[in-house]
Amino acid sequence: MLFRSALLSIGFWAIYILAIRVTVAPPESCGTDSADAIREAAGNAVSWIVRNQLQDGRYVYLYHADSDETPPEYSEVRHAGVTMSLYQAAGRLNDADALAAADRALAWMESNLERHDGWAALAPGGRRASLGASALMLVSLHERRLATADPQHDELMKELARFIVTLQRPDGGFHVAYDILGGSPDTEGTSRYYPGEALWALALTHEAFPDEGWDWHARSALDFVTLHRDEVEDVRFPPLADQWAAYGLSEMVEWGLSEEHIGYASRLAARFGLLVRTESQREGSWYGRALRAGDVRASAVGTWAEGLAGLWRVSAGDERMADLQPAIKDRLQCVAGILASRQVSTDESRAYARPELAAGAWFIGDETRMDDQQHAFSGLLYALDAINGNADREPATIAFPAPQP
Amino acid sequence: MISLTVATLGMLASIAPFGAIPPLVARPGSAGPASSRRLLWSACAVALAILCGSALVADRVLDALNVSSPTFQMAAGALAAPHAARLLLTGSGMPPGRMQGNALEWIVPVATPLLAGPASVPIAVSYGARFGEGTTIVATVFAVAVSGSLVTAGARFQDRAGHGVISILGRLSGVVLAVVALELAIDSTRSI
Numbered sequence: 001m002l003f004r005s006a007l008l009s010i011g012f013w014a015i016y017i018l019a020i021r022v023t024v025a026p027p028e029s030c031g032t033d034s035a036d037a038i039r040e041a042a043g044n045a046v047s048w049i050v051r052n053q054l055q056d057g058r059y060v061y062l063y064h065a066d067s068d069e070t071p072p073e074y075s076e077v078r079h080a081g082v083t084m085s086l087y088q089a090a091g092r093l094n095d096a097d098a099l100a101a102a103d104r105a106l107a108w109m110e111s112n113l114e115r116h117d118g119w120a121a122l123a124p125g126g127r128r129a130s131l132g133a134s135a136l137m138l139v140s141l142h143e144r145r146l147a148t149a150d151p152q153h154d155e156l157m158k159e160l161a162r163f164i165v166t167l168q169r170p171d172g173g174f175h176v177a178y179d180i181l182g183g184s185p186d187t188e189g190t191s192r193y194y195p196g197e198a199l200w201a202l203a204l205t206h207e208a209f210p211d212e213g214w215d216w217h218a219r220s221a222l223d224f225v226t227l228h229r230d231e232v233e234d235v236r237f238p239p240l241a242d243q244w245a246a247y248g249l250s251e252m253v254e255w256g257l258s259e260e261h262i263g264y265a266s267r268l269a270a271r272f273g274l275l276v277r278t279e280s281q282r283e284g285s286w287y288g289r290a291l292r293a294g295d296v297r298a299s300a301v302g303t304w305a306e307g308l309a310g311l312w313r314v315s316a317g318d319e320r321m322a323d324l325q326p327a328i329k330d331r332l333q334c335v336a337g338i339l340a341s342r343q344v345s346t347d348e349s350r351a352y353a354r355p356e357l358a359a360g361a362w363f364i365g366d367e368t369r370m371d372d373q374q375h376a377f378s379g380l381l382y383a384l385d386a387i388n389g390n391a392d393r394e395p396a397t398i399a400f401p402a403p404q405p
Numbered sequence: 406m407i408s409l410t411v412a413t414l415g416m417l418a419s420i421a422p423f424g425a426i427p428p429l430v431a432r433p434g435s436a437g438p439a440s441s442r443r444l445l446w447s448a449c450a451v452a453l454a455i456l457c458g459s460a461l462v463a464d465r466v467l468d469a470l471n472v473s474s475p476t477f478q479m480a481a482g483a484l485a486a487p488h489a490a491r492l493l494l495t496g497s498g499m500p501p502g503r504m505q506g507n508a509l510e511w512i513v514p515v516a517t518p519l520l521a522g523p524a525s526v527p528i529a530v531s532y533g534a535r536f537g538e539g540t541t542i543v544a545t546v547f548a549v550a551v552s553g554s555l556v557t558a559g560a561r562f563q564d565r566a567g568h569g570v571i572s573i574l575g576r577l578s579g580v581v582l583a584v585v586a587l588e589l590a591i592d593s594t595r596s597i
Contacts, residue, residue, distance in 0.1 A: 013523050016487065025480035027471035273597030277473055284471060327597035330473075 026288035028280035030334035031341030035387050038380050041340035044360030045377035046089040049082055049370065050101045051356055057108030059370045060357065066366035068353040076124050080109065080136035082374040084143055091147030091395035092381055099147065099400055106144070109137050110156070114180050119166055120159035123180060130177045131167050134160050135197035142204040146394050150402030158212075161205045164198045165217050172224030173232060174198050192233045195225050196244030203251040215255065222248060226264035239268050241275060243303040243375075246310030250393065253317035262320045269311045269321075269328055272304045276335045279304075283338055298362030298372035301339055305379025308332040309386055316391040329386045336383035339376050408536040411588075412544035415532060416456070418585040419485060419525035422552035423574035424498035426559035442557055449553035452520035453545065456529040460541035463533030474534040475596035481527035482589030485582055488524035492579025496572035520552065524582065531589060 032038070052060040059082055062071050086102035089095045114123040121129035122137045138160040141153050167175040167185055174195050175185035199221040206214035225245045230238035249257065249265050257265070279301060281288040312328045315321040342362055344352075349359035361368040362376055382393065429445065459466075467477055492498060532541040555562070563571050 012487075017484065017523070020480050020483050021470075024483050025470070025472050025476045028473055028476065029471065267595070269597050270595045273475070274594055277476055280473075281476070324597060331597055 022287050023291060026281045026291070027284035028277060028288075028334075029284040029338075030280050031283060031337035031339070033333065033337050034340075035384060038336045038340045038384055038387070041343045041360075042089075042377050042380035042384070043093065043095075044343060044346075045373040045380070046086065046093070046095060046098050046360075048357075048360035048373045049086060049377070050097050051360075052370075053101050053104060057104040057106075059105070061370050063354075063357045063361075063368050064366050065352050065358060065363065065368075070357075076109075076112070076122055077130060077132040077136060078369075078371045078374070079105065080122060080133050080140055082370050083109070084136055084140040085374040085378045087140055087143030087147055088378060088381060091143060091399050094399045096400065102140070102144065106140065109140075113156075115159065116180070116183075117166075118159065119163035120156060121163040121178060121180075122160075123178075127179075127181055128177050128186070129163070129180055130191075130194070131164065131174050132191060132194040132197050134163050135194065135201040138164070138201040139197070139204060142201075142208060145208060147398070148400045148402045149398045152402070154209075157205065158209065161202065161214060164201060168198070168217055168221065171228065172220035172222075173229065174221070190233060192229075192235070192240055193242060193244060195221060195229055196242045196248060199225055199248040200244050200251060203248050207251060218248070218252065219255075222252060222261060226261050239264060239271055241271050241304065241307065242268070243307035243310065246272075246307040246314075248310075250310040250313035250317070253314045257314075257318060259320075262314075262318060265311055265314050265321060266324060269308065269315075269324055272307045272311070273327065273331045275304050276308070276331045276338075279338060280334055283341075295364050297364040297369070298339060298342065298376045299369060299374070301335060302372070302375025302377070302379040305332060305335045305339065305383050306375060308335065309379065309382030312382075312386040313391055313393060332383045332386045336380050336387075339380060343376070408540050409544055412532045412536050412541055413547050414581075415528055415585045415588075416525065416541075416544050416548035417551060418578065418581040419488075419528045420452070420520055420548055420552045421488070421492055421498055421524075421575070421578040421582055422555040423571060423578045424492045424496065425520065425552070425556050426563060426571050427497040427568070427575065428499050429556055429559055445557050446553060448520055449549050449556075452525075452552075453549045455521035456525060456545045456549065457542050459526050459529040460533030460538050460545060463530045463538065463541075466530050467534055474531070475593040477527075478531045478535060478589050478596070479593040481531035482586040482593070484527045485524040485586040485589070488522070489579045489582035489586055492582060493576055494579070496575030496579075498575075520549070528585070528589070535592075 049059060054060065058074060058079060060070050061074050061078070064071070083102050083105040086098045086105065090099035090102060109122050112122055112124040113120045114126055114129055122133040123129035138157055141157045141160070144150065144153065163178070164174070167178060169175065175187055176189040176191045176194055177186040179186050199218060202214050202218035202221055206218055225242070225248070230240055233240065246268060249261065278292060279296060282292045308328055308331055312325065312332060315325040315328055339362070344358045344361050344363065346359045349355035352358035360373065362372045385391070385393070467474060470477070488498070529541060529545060532544065
């Protein structure tokens, strides 16, 4: 009786523990833990972007490897984002090719500007100017300024910042776009990520032009993003995994953050951490992959790395988050390792119809999109900072000093 | 201090001494009271060693399983669920008949699951990784000491308070353990 009972008990627990192992706690894997491999992956991603720039300054937007097609669709928001990452590469990796490519991409953006009432906005087609495109163009110009100390675009930067402020609402949030033909902001549409992009752009603008009052707008945007955005945008499981907000927080940490901001930053770090852990479970076993449906593209995984890197800087700059720093660094190293291990190597690219569109890229199915490389690159670049203990996001020196007038 | 309090409450809930009283009191009285007490304290000592050892090897366990601390914490919460459910439904940690006639019942975790079993061992590992080994060991010593005292006094307590009261306390233990399991799961999702 006792023997049978004990056997039943052991049997139940063996099956239950196995079920928990498979469903709740499958093994986690973080790809490579080599900083050199992560650095190389970052460089290869930049090379992909530079190599696949078009004559007019735009980039190959999409590539379907199976059909060997590059569909004609495009996104000016992502164009600005990719250009931003090229300027980051120029400043942080001393990459002259990246700088040249970014300047060609900047020229395309400058040729698609709309100007009204003292502001400028990126608006290809001249009908509608989205907040995100101009915000990321402004961030690009800041990255260029950090890499070159070149003031030639300062006035344009302020025009773009004025556009962002034009769209800012009294609650610190933003209208999503400006209807150029109608001459008024689009008060209907919403965007989850544009407020974070605008927040970071305004924070950088205050850093570049500290006596002009941009910080008031940045603080107002930060309050909106940290306190109200998730509710306004009806985010089902807040906080929204918003790497732009993390960039903004890291920029503003030296200004002094409130308890609410730190609380938000801690919750945001946990959200990114959970996403990375889930992804590492997908990497760790066949059953982990099978039970976590839906592959995640590199543009998403890269944003987790970007977000964690921003929050790592916050933890380095604010004592209230210092205890989270080791855990953030661990997750950051993990997600960087996953990204590096998933990138198509030069050898692997030879199996593709067009190796130049595959080497250094991240595919989901047969598709890679330019922002896969953008977010992965920025994430890898800043993950290396955490690994190396470098709390400064900006280039330590001016990589390409502009000629003095 | 908050960590120590949470760890102590969690360990006490996972050991669930009130749920251990019914099966232990129902144990056939082949041995005298002194022998029974010795047996119970031996079980406590073994449980203490198992739980403290679990806390001490927490990092190695996580490494061996290739899981992060928050992930294991989620699993520990899930592993505590059946025990919480049993306590909640029956007020007892195991059927009384399970304790009958085995001389090694004090050492076999399956025979004394309430003291160091599938609920408390993963929680000890989880707390070891989350709060640190020292905090978890102090919490475990306190929880096992309290549990040992309650279980040792179980027969007298049941005589005075009645079987119904013990059963209610056992069910309440299930509620507390369910809360602890839930806290483990929620904290896991809020951890980096």
